[in-house]
Amino acid sequence: MSAYRTGDPLDRRRFLTTTALHGATVIGATALGAVDADAAFAAPIRPLDPAVAESAFAEGRITAINDDVLAVAGSYGDHSRVRVTGATSVWKARATTAADIETGDGLYARGVPLPDGTLAADAVWVNIVNLHATIRGIEKTRLHLAHGQHEIVGNLMTEATSAAYGTASPTADLSRLTIGQSAQVLGAWRPSDGSVDLVRVAVAPGAGRRR
Amino acid sequence: MSALVRDLAPLLLAGVLGPAGAGKLFGRGTARQAPRTALARLLRHGGRAALALRVLGALELLLAAALLAPPVTPLPGAAAALLGAGFLGYLGYARAAAPGSSCGCTARRDAPVTWRAFVRAAAVLVGGGAAAAAQRPWWTAAGHRPGAALCLALAAAVALTALSADPDRRWRMPLRRLRLRITGHPLAATGARTAVPIAATVELLERSRAWQSVSRVVRSALLDHWDDGGWRILQFAGVYGGGPAARPVLVLFAVDAGASLDTVREPAVRVSVIDADSGAPVMATA
Numbered sequence: 001m002s003a004y005r006t007g008d009p010l011d012r013r014r015f016l017t018t019t020a021l022h023g024a025t026v027i028g029a030t031a032l033g034a035v036d037a038d039a040a041f042a043a044p045i046r047p048l049d050p051a052v053a054e055s056a057f058a059e060g061r062i063t064a065i066n067d068d069v070l071a072v073a074g075s076y077g078d079h080s081r082v083r084v085t086g087a088t089s090v091w092k093a094r095a096t097t098a099a100d101i102e103t104g105d106g107l108y109a110r111g112v113p114l115p116d117g118t119l120a121a122d123a124v125w126v127n128i129v130n131l132h133a134t135i136r137g138i139e140k141t142r143l144h145l146a147h148g149q150h151e152i153v154g155n156l157m158t159e160a161t162s163a164a165y166g167t168a169s170p171t172a173d174l175s176r177l178t179i180g181q182s183a184q185v186l187g188a189w190r191p192s193d194g195s196v197d198l199v200r201v202a203v204a205p206g207a208g209r210r211r
Numbered sequence: 212m213s214a215l216v217r218d219l220a221p222l223l224l225a226g227v228l229g230p231a232g233a234g235k236l237f238g239r240g241t242a243r244q245a246p247r248t249a250l251a252r253l254l255r256h257g258g259r260a261a262l263a264l265r266v267l268g269a270l271e272l273l274l275a276a277a278l279l280a281p282p283v284t285p286l287p288g289a290a291a292a293l294l295g296a297g298f299l300g301y302l303g304y305a306r307a308a309a310p311g312s313s314c315g316c317t318a319r320r321d322a323p324v325t326w327r328a329f330v331r332a333a334a335v336l337v338g339g340g341a342a343a344a345a346q347r348p349w350w351t352a353a354g355h356r357p358g359a360a361l362c363l364a365l366a367a368a369v370a371l372t373a374l375s376a377d378p379d380r381r382w383r384m385p386l387r388r389l390r391l392r393i394t395g396h397p398l399a400a401t402g403a404r405t406a407v408p409i410a411a412t413v414e415l416l417e418r419s420r421a422w423q424s425v426s427r428v429v430r431s432a433l434l435d436h437w438d439d440g441g442w443r444i445l446q447f448a449g450v451y452g453g454g455p456a457a458r459p460v461l462v463l464f465a466v467d468a469g470a471s472l473d474t475v476r477e478p479a480v481r482v483s484v485i486d487a488d489s490g491a492p493v494m495a496t497a
Contacts, residue, residue, distance in 0.1 A: 015490065016446060017439045020463035023483030026421035087448035087459055087487065089431035094409075122448070123432040137387045140397045144387075156398075162408035169471040170410040175402035179388050200410055 058082050058109045058119050065103055069118060072107055082109045083118040092126040093188035093197040094160055101126055104191050127189040129196055135181045143177070143198065145185065153195040154185065164202040177201060215359055218352035220341035221278035223367045224291055227335060229275035235268025249305030249324070270294070278342060285343040292339025298332035327374045334374070409436055411471040412443050416464055418472065421480035425449075428484060429462050443468040451484060451493050459487035 060074035070082040084090070084098045088111075092100050101107075101124070108128055111121035133152065137144030143154040162170035163177060177183075181203045187196040235241055241264050246257030254260050274294065277287035305324045353360035372382065391397070413433060416422050431448040438444075447462040465481040484493045 013437055013439075013444070016461070016463055017437075017442070017444050017465075019483050019485055019490070019492075020444050020465040020481055021442060023463065023465065023481040025479055025481050026419065026424055027477055027479045087431060087434075089434045089448065091432060095433045095435055122430040125432075136384060138391065138397055159406070160408075162410050169414060169473045170408045171471075172404035172406055172408050173402045174398040175396050175400075177398065179384060179391065 055110050055122070056113050056119055058107070058111075058121075060107060062101065062103050062105050062107050065101065068098070070101065070107065070109075072109075081118040082107065082111070082124065083114070083120050084124060085120065088121045089123045090126065091124065091128065091188075093157065093199055098124075106189060106191070127191065128186075129189045130184070130186050133183055133185050135177060135179055135183055135201075138177060138179060142195075143201070145183070145196075153193075154187065154198040154201075155190075155195055157197055157199075161198045162200050164200060166204065170200055170202075174201070177203065214346070215352055215356060215363065217341045218345045218347055219349050219360060219363055220338050221283075221288065221345060222349040222353070223364065224288075224335065224338040224342050225275040225278040226364075226367065227331070227338070227371060228271040228278070228291065228294075232268040232271025232273075232275060235264045236272060237268075241265060241268075249301070249308060252308060253301075253304065279349075281348060283345065283348045285345075288339050288342030288345065290339070291342060292336050295332050295334070295336030295339050298335060299329065302328050302332055331374050405469075407443075407469055407471050409433075409443075411473075412436075412445065412466055412468070415470060415472050415475065415478050416445060416466055416480060419466075419478045419480045421464060421478075421482045425462055425482055425484060428460060434461075438468045441468055442466065448487065449484070458493075460484050460493050461487050 058072055058074070058080040060072040060078070060080070062070050063073050064071040068084050070084060072080045072082055074080060084101070088098065090096050090098050090101065092105075106127045108125040109119060109121045110123045111119045114120050131147050133145040133147040133154075135143055136146050136151070141156055143156065145152040145154050156174070159172070161174065162172055163174050164170045165176060184202040185196065185198060186200040186202075187198045189196050242261045245251055245261035245264055248260055248264070250263055251257045251260035254263060271294070274287055274291050278291065302324055428449040428451055429447045430450055433445060434448055435446040436443060442465045445464045445466065447464075449460050449462045450457050451460040452458060461484070463483045463485065466478065467475070470478060485491060486493050
């Protein structure tokens with residue numbers, strides 16, 4: 001049995017690493033945009049390949065999980081069933097697996113509608129929030145945020161929360177965040193306590209100067 | 212002490228009504244805030260709500276002046292008590308009919324109806340009753356016991372600040388800023404971190420020609436990632452080919468784990484597409 005087929009994830013990763021490093025090297029940049037967590041808020045993707053059906057979206061709260069099918073109650077009273085497969089990417093503050101999805105979670109899914117009425121998900125974003133907030137307090141493990149009239153606790157995740165200062169790339173350096181800054185916050189909402197696990201805190205250009 | 216509280220009630224009440232009334236009457240935010248108040252829902256028009264808030268502000272200012280100035284009569288106190296009762300009724304309506312809307316209580320901010328607003332309104336009701344029962348002018352009472360009067364005024368000011376609709380802006384944020392200046396930034400240690408976040412690597416990848424060359428194959432978002440020997444491997448799922456020949460594939464990218472758009476303009480990315488079932492290479496890129 002090849003390393004690819006073994007159940008050991010380390011063996012599998014080792015095989016995939018070797019494969020990736022033997023791949024073709026492509027050098028250069030392009031102006032094309034992002035498709036990852038931010039893509040959850042983007043317009044539906046129109047595939048270049050005409051054989052591929054146009055992507056469809058589903059959103060709402062997960063009301064039940066039956067094997068690999070998630071029952072989702074939409075925000076506007078609609079209901080949908082989302083099928084999660086081994087090829088579905090699952091985002092819940094980080095790239096994870098379907099095992100982390102729980103009943104009661106919020107969901108945003110992109111995929112292809114199947115004849116049986118389910119949506120075969122290509123990508124699922126769980127509890128994703130992207131909101132504008134003001135930093136009201138900074139502690140070692142969390143930020144206090146104000147979003148409109150709501151106060152939100154933002155949990156800092158070790159090695160996983162990043163900050164983006166102006167147009168610079170996201171960095172692990174959070175020391176330039178200051179109280180009173182306006183920030184665009186990407187994270188995963190925790191239904192249990194209403195707090196948000198912070199993935200990226202983007203502050204405006206010019207912000208984040210060292211004092 | 213209770214007699215002093217009763218006799219100083221007009222002064223303390225004027226201290227509550229005066230600033231609130233001035234804010235509503237002269238504040239530039241009144242017109243902006245009015246449509247978001249429960250009053251706008253009650254009056255079914257934002258413009259009418261703004262006018263009502265300004266009239267209310269004028270009334271509060273008049274009452275404050277009447278409470279402060281001679282002659283000493285129970286009328287201003289009784290009117291203030293009535294006003295407090297009206298506030299309580301309005302807040303009850305706002306909480307029931309338009310939860311989450313602003314109360315318009317101070318006209319300084321879009322503060323929702325909270326327990327603080329109810330306590331402030333109750334304080335106006337009780338203070339009005341006490342002012343109506345005052346036996347002598349507040350300046351006479353304060354003159355007899357200036358120390359106690361000063362302490363009482365300070366205590367009232369502290370209580371009013373604590374009950375303010377926007378305590379964050381008034382004292383919590385400045386206190387937190389002060390604490391940071393004294394104790395240092397709680398996240399200062401993260402300034403020494405050199406590891407590139409995965410978000411920066413994905414950003415770099417998505418702006419690479421390598422991504423462009425295989426993006427039509429990729430269907431999922433990031434499935435998995437890990438670092439190995441200075442490389443960061445990013446794994447996506449996709450579909451290769453069309454029609455009956457279409458087959459599931461894995462798309463693998465290898466990117467310098469220490470690179471980001473801040474350090475590299477022309478990223479070198481290694482790309483592989485392999486069959487999802489067998490692991491066999493599927494296509495060559497570049």
